[in-house]
Amino acid sequence: MKILFEKADILFGDNLDVIFNGYLGIQDDKIIYVGEDKPTQKYDVVKDMSDKLLMPGLFNSHSHAAMTLLRGVGTGFPLQEWLFDNVIPIEDKLVPNDIRVGNQLAIMEMISTGTVSFSDMYVYPVEQIKAVMDAKMKINICRPILAFTPEDFPEKNERFIESLWLYDNYHNHDDGRIRIDLGIHAEYTSTEDSVRAYAVEAKKRNANIHVHVSETIKEHNECKEKYGKTPTKWLKDLGILETQSQFAHGVCLEDEDLNIIKEKGITIVHNPSSNMKLGSGFARISKMHDMGINVSLGTDGAASNNNLNMFEEMHLAAIIHKGNQNDPTILPSKTVIKMATVNGARMQGRLDTGVIKTGFKADIIAIDFNKPHLIPNINYLDSIIYSAQGSDVCMTMIDGFIVYEDGKFKTIDEEQTYNEVREITERLYEVYDGKKR
Ligand SMILES: [Zn+2]
Missing domain, CATH: 2.30.40.10 (Urease, subunit C, domain 1)
Structure with a gap:
């Protein structure tokens, strides 16, 4: 054709x-x-x-797409309360089919606002892959590991096993539109043993790793108190930065962290809507850019945004740092468009896209x-x-x-998706006609 x-x-x-x-x-x-x-x-x-x-097309470099079903949940809370008191109780009710439907809704929102590929981290990844394949979209997906106690790991940790199984069975699937990353939710939801063992598996596969890093000052400082080092240094010492990695957020990174990130070729995914809504702070994006660090853009999930519109992320990335640093010359439009396009493609390991040129x-x-x-x-x-x-x-x-x-x-039944979303949200929130029972 x-x-x-x-x-x-x-x-x-x-x-x-x-x-x-x-x-x-x-x-x-x-x-x-x-x-x-x-x-x-x-x-x-x-x-x-x-x-x-x-x-x-645009590359949404950090999302939790099925969180469209939790759009706006926990509005007004800081990250830890937002996550543990508001989001997780609803997430506990999600069943596999919800993930397929939540992704269909997310994909509709993304493709109608210019996103062609996204990097995602959530639950029931095979359901998500189904939705992405049906829609003919592109995704880098991971099943992030979680481990809270030493007993959580390694042989008994189902997430760890599933994460590697996903990579071994689906990487480069569907003409390469489906790529699998390895994922670590965050330092504060991991143990040293689990991360160390995961680093070995990542190296064996030369896999890309997706992880939330230094999103809030609380998380960043608690890691320093617990281990005597920053989350970036902690990951490095556990061997996790030996393959290509992407850090979502990086709001509180220190100078030493940035040096490690530069040296290891890590991509920082900037999520300005989420960082502003959760009051997490301003990532040092213009400094990262000046240092030659690859910076891409993401929406994060719809509970902390509340949409998946990359034009909004480009707009915010371009204006918030100018205001915060009293400097209109930083992060010019071309730089920000590259963050949303080729930098995201590069991060996903897709070296043949993100730019309009022959071949x-x-x-x-x-x-x-x-x-x-x-x-x-x-x-x-x-x-x-x-x-x-x-x-x-x-x-x-x-x-x-x-x-x-x-x-x-062209690839999704719009009405059917809305109907399925309505049924699911009635169950999740016990609502009828938009009102709480
Ligand atoms: Zn996130």
């Missing part, structure tokens, strides 16, 4: 240059042509993209600029960051397949 987009403005190449009124050709899952001149080859489908910008995967979105809040459009990069909304996305293509176009979902 060959598709040609014509009369399109295109955010092209590693430097995000703009081609005006150009052509973008796709064959199967790859980009085969980008340019100002009409290609001579024949195409099966030609689409007029007047008033639209084609840009690389790369056709993971592309279109933004409709024929909107009042996008006119006049003086600078595309700034318009994307400061003016555009997730709802301006009018087409999302993943591996050359259009999964969303003009408000229509």
Whole structure:
């Protein structure tokens, strides 16, 4: 199948240059042509993209997608109370099918706001994989380990066994759209023995590791009191940073931590909505960027956000640090767009996407600029960051397949998903018609 987009403005190449009124050709899952001149080859489908910008799809680098079913739970509480007193009691009621449905809802929200791939950490991963495969989306998924006491580990720890089983059975599944990471929930939910043994398994597989690190000052300082070192140093000493890793949040990282992160090539996933909503603080993103650390962006789960809209994360990442540091020159639009695209792809181990260029995967979105809040459009990069909304996305293509176009979902039954979500939320919250019984 060959598709040609014509009369399109295109955010092209590693430097995000703009081609005006150009052509973008796709064959199967790859980009085969980008340019100002009409290609001579024949195409099966030609689409007029007047008033639209084609840009690389977005990579949501940290999420707990099925938490769409817990959207807004625990609003107003700090992280520890939010998690242990509000979120976990509802999560305890979740059954495997809920995860499939919660993911369908999350995927609808993500693909309709321009996300083509996400990195996720939650429960019942096989149900999640089903939902992602049906939707023809991309995911890096892990089953994070938890261990609270030395007896929790290793041979008896079901999560540990399941986590490795998932990797060994599903890594690079579905034409590579499904990738498996190893996952550690966090230092404060792990034991040294469990992490040390996990590091050995990660190294054997050369697996990517996804972990929450130094999200709050409480967590960070308690680790220092308990072990005499920061969570980053603790992970390093247990051997966990020998393969590619990604740290979600990194709000309270110290200078020494940043040096380790730089040296080990770790990606920091910045989640500005979640950090602001939970009052966790400002990660030192511009310093990380200046040091050459790979920084990507994530939404976190819908209970601490409350949406999965990467345009909002780009906007917040661009403005909150300028305000906090009294400096409008830091984190320019191009830098932030790269965080949401190629930096996320690189973190996921997907080196053939995140940029529009020939030979790369056709993971592309279109933004409709024929909107009042996008006119006049003086600078595309700034318009994307400061003016555009997730709802301006009018087409999302993943591996050359259009999964969303003009408000229509091509791989998910919208009405059926809403009905299933309603049934589940009635059970989880004992509500009827939106009211508590
Ligand atoms: Zn998280």
